[in-house]
Amino acid sequence: MTIVRFAPSPTGYLHLGSARTAIVNWLYARSTGGKLLLRIEDTDQVRSEEKYLEEILLDLKWLGLDWDDEPIYQSKRFDLYRQKAEALLAEGKAYREGEAIIFKVEKGRDIEIDDVIHGKIKFNTDEIKDQVIIKSDGSPAYNFCCVVDDADLGITQIIRGDDHISNTPKQILFYEAFGANLPKFAHMPLMMGADGAKLSKRHGGVSVEEYKAEGFFPEAMANYLILLGWSPGDDREIISLDEAVKIFALEDMSDAQSKFDIQKLRWTNAEYIMKKDPKDLLPLVKEQLEKVGVPYGEMTEEELLKLIELYRVRMKTVGEFAGLAECFFKDDFEFEEKGTRKYLDKEGNKDNIRYFAQRLEELQDWTHENIENICREIAEERDLKAAEIIHPTRMAISGKTAGAGLFEMMELLGKEKAIERIKKASV
Numbered sequence: 001m002t003i004v005r006f007a008p009s010p011t012g013y014l015h016l017g018s019a020r021t022a023i024v025n026w027l028y029a030r031s032t033g034g035k036l037l038l039r040i041e042d043t044d045q046v047r048s049e050e051k052y053l054e055e056i057l058l059d060l061k062w063l064g065l066d067w068d069d070e071p072i073y074q075s076k077r078f079d080l081y082r083q084k085a086e087a088l089l090a091e092g093k094a095y096r097e098g099e100a101i102i103f104k105v106e107k108g109r110d111i112e113i114d115d116v117i118h119g120k121i122k123f124n125t126d127e128i129k130d131q132v133i134i135k136s137d138g139s140p141a142y143n144f145c146c147v148v149d150d151a152d153l154g155i156t157q158i159i160r161g162d163d164h165i166s167n168t169p170k171q172i173l174f175y176e177a178f179g180a181n182l183p184k185f186a187h188m189p190l191m192m193g194a195d196g197a198k199l200s201k202r203h204g205g206v207s208v209e210e211y212k213a214e215g216f217f218p219e220a221m222a223n224y225l226i227l228l229g230w231s232p233g234d235d236r237e238i239i240s241l242d243e244a245v246k247i248f249a250l251e252d253m254s255d256a257q258s259k260f261d262i263q264k265l266r267w268t269n270a271e272y273i274m275k276k277d278p279k280d281l282l283p284l285v286k287e288q289l290e291k292v293g294v295p296y297g298e299m300t301e302e303e304l305l306k307l308i309e310l311y312r313v314r315m316k317t318v319g320e321f322a323g324l325a326e327c328f329f330k331d332d333f334e335f336e337e338k339g340t341r342k343y344l345d346k347e348g349n350k351d352n353i354r355y356f357a358q359r360l361e362e363l364q365d366w367t368h369e370n371i372e373n374i375c376r377e378i379a380e381e382r383d384l385k386a387a388e389i390i391h392p393t394r395m396a397i398s399g400k401t402a403g404a405g406l407f408e409m410m411e412l413l414g415k416e417k418a419i420e421r422i423k424k425a426s427v
């Protein structure tokens with residue numbers, strides 16, 4: 001049976017690259033009918049924090065991942081590491097230096113790994129110093145506990161980022177010293193920023209939790225991360241974890257670095273938004289509105305749902321809703337300068353929309369079709385293009401040049417408010 005592990009260090013939030021490592025481990029375990037263990041690498045007791053750990057676990061579940069058995073905490077296994085280190089001492093494979101225990105590295109040896117993704121990678125032990133395995137403060141060193149655990153847990157495949165390639169030959173020496181079977185290694189090329197530099201805040205955020213907070217969907221995040229460096233073999237761009245698991249093969253992963261493309265992620269997210277029922281979006285929209293302090297209490301659930309329906313195709317994240325639909329939540333919104341100049345200040349436009357408002361006052365049945373009919377009638381009467389009324393009216397209603405369909409917006413806004421705003425903007 002295959003046994004893999006995801007081994008986050010709770011010294012920060014779940015990085016997008018780590019989330020991808022977790023997803024690939026999950027896909028591998030589930031597609032081979034194997035096990036995925038979760039190992040918390042919390043040996044650094046100064047930098048490890050409970051809040052990070054909690055958020056990492058939440059984010060993994062949020063992404064739709066699960067794991068087998070209880071998580072394993074390295075901080076609870078210090079006795080085991082010490083015992084293994086002392087065994088190496090007793091066998092003459094390690095020596096003491098003060099309080100520290102150091103592993104002897106035999107020089108002049110070639111070590112070759114046959115990486116599932118990169119193929120053969122060669123190292124020579126001349127480049128490897130003797131390795132500290134227990135530090136002088138008594139804590140175990142990373143490479144050492146990693147191998148003690150991987151061997152102890154019977155890990156068959158190690159799937160992790162390329163940033164660990166240089167650790168691998170050192171780790172192989174420990175496997176040999178323990179007389180343990182070597183697992184297979186698969187190092188995934190790192191995810192870089194769009195400009196090829198290390199992924200950082202300026203590329204749009206580096207941790208899953210930041211995207212979650214902005215209103216991205218977990219399915220969209222997982223979808224996007226699955227397709228970075230792996231392709232289902234066709235040009236499909238929308239894929240769920242469950243679909244991917246049926247066709248996933250680790251060997252198909254690319255050995256080239258991938259680039260994080262925020263626009264692609266936003267596009268993917270928008271695809272999921274469009275598929276959602278406004279009812280499912282409602283709690284998320286409310287959460288986002290509350291976050292930015294937009295009062296929606298005066299709106300009925302039904303009105304909110306209509307509004308979501310109206311903007312659903314226009315938002316790439318739920319977080320954008322508050323800004324897009326701003327004019328439905330407050331009367332004192334700002335007017336875009338360019339739009340004001342272009343549409344409201346233009347000769348004749350104010351008069352036209354004032355007349356539009358007048359005519360709307362007679363309208364009994366306030367539906368978008370009827371509002372539109374009046375607009376078209378006026379256009380004909382005054383020999384105008386409908387757009388010449390629509391653009392300045394949209395500015396008057398929302399302060400923006402772009403938005404949802406004007407007549408639908410007006411219907412939702414209600415007769416009184418719509419007319420009042422047009423009048424106000426046309427003086």
Ligand code: GLU
Nearest residue numbers: 007008009041146160164
């Ligand atoms: N804790 C390591 C990391 O977060 C995991 C290393 C490994 O998978 O071996 O990068």
